[in-house]
Amino acid sequence: MSYSRERLQRAQEAMGIAAKKSLGQNFLVSDTVINRIIDQVKAFAPEELVEVGPGPGALTDLLLELNLPMQVIELDSAIAAYWREKGLTVIEKDALRLDWKQFYTGKRVVFVSNLPYQISSSIVIERSLEDDGVAAMVLMFQKEVAQKIRGTVDSDLYGLLSVFAQAFWKIETVTDAGPRDFQPPPKVASRVLSFERIESDVKNRKAFLTFVKCAFAQRRKLLKKNLSGLLSQKKLTEEQLVGWLAELGFKETARAEELSPKQFVALYKHFGFE
Incomplete structure (x- = not known):
């Protein structure tokens, strides 16, 4: 024993x-x-x-x-x-x-x-x-x-x-x-x-959690569809989101599981929750 x-x-x-x-x-x-x-x-x-x-x-x-x-x-x-x-x-x-x-x-x-x-x-x-x-x-x-x-x-x-x-x-x-x-x-x-x-420049962590939850809400859906509610809430357009995805090297058909945690933070920053 x-x-x-x-x-x-x-x-x-x-x-x-x-x-x-x-x-x-x-x-x-x-x-x-x-x-x-x-x-x-x-x-x-x-x-x-x-x-x-x-x-x-x-x-x-x-x-x-x-x-x-x-x-x-x-x-x-x-x-x-x-x-x-x-x-x-x-x-x-x-x-x-x-x-x-x-x-x-x-x-x-x-x-x-x-x-x-x-x-x-x-x-x-x-x-x-x-x-x-x-x-x-x-x-x-x-x-x-x-x-x-x-x-x-x-x-x-x-x-x-x-x-x-x-x-x-x-x-x-x-x-x-x-x-x-x-x-x-x-x-x-x-x-x-x-x-x-590790150091993070995300100040509003609850908002970031909400953002990530929305991104993964329906895995089979495109990221831009899952985030459409937040776009509307922040008075942003789908075209803006597509542009931000392009900056990160993604097509508009990107899904949430394609983005790394750092890329999620970068995309989140554009939504103005901070």
């Missing part, structure tokens, strides 16, 4: 808990995966740490060994109480309903999590919407979601999530994890991604 599996058993006994399906809890028990996550966190040279969903502590115990200021966000009251008793600062709230401004300390904050699958896409969108104090992230996803986040132009997996995430982060694959790397085993494969903030 691995060290992580033994530790999980001890922690669950101490907490009096089992994984809750309703909260999407699949506890990480692979020493290899855990160590690769911790190594990536260290590579980002954090000054403070935030972990979402510490659970029985597969990552938490090793993160604490880094001797950095650290907070955890935990929705499960029994788990939250356990870590509070251990002396950790615990925020007992839903990570999607949290005011992340409390982490804006001016220091380099790294966010790490074995995310519940049902909130993973939303977390990436939320953290991309704000140029906040989170400098980098190391996050676990369902493998297909991770592939969408790193999707490339003209691939079936390239879409809203790819463009929006890549516009604000440098994203790399850290490691893969199979069902046996968790307890209980999920039905799908997983992948860990690292995110490091």
Whole structure:
């Protein structure tokens, strides 16, 4: 038995808990995966740490060994109480309903999590919407979601999530994890991604998100058709859009999946949302 599996058993006994399906809890028990996550966190040279969903502590115990200021966000009251008793600062709230401004300390904050699958896409969108104090992230996803986040132009997996995430982060694959790397085993494969903030001149990120959503609204339609509503809203013409596409090297028959994240930003700028 691995060290992580033994530790999980001890922690669950101490907490009096089992994984809750309703909260999407699949506890990480692979020493290899855990160590690769911790190594990536260290590579980002954090000054403070935030972990979402510490659970029985597969990552938490090793993160604490880094001797950095650290907070955890935990929705499960029994788990939250356990870590509070251990002396950790615990925020007992839903990570999607949290005011992340409390982490804006001016220091380099790294966010790490074995995310519940049902909130993973939303977390990436939320953290991309704000140029906040989170400098980098190391996050676990369902493998297909991770592939969408790193999707490339003209691939079936390239879409809203790819463009929006890549516009604000440098994203790399850290490691893969199979069902046996968790307890209980999920039905799908997983992948860990690292995110490091990159500079962006997009000021109105909500408007940019709306723009990208419209662009991908119907994948089979031409980009100019999907953006027709925004053209009307901003009192712009289809001819203007065709001209902007030409500047980027595209024909008027271009579809959303042909444009890179940088090209999306360039096209968005013409719409005057900033």
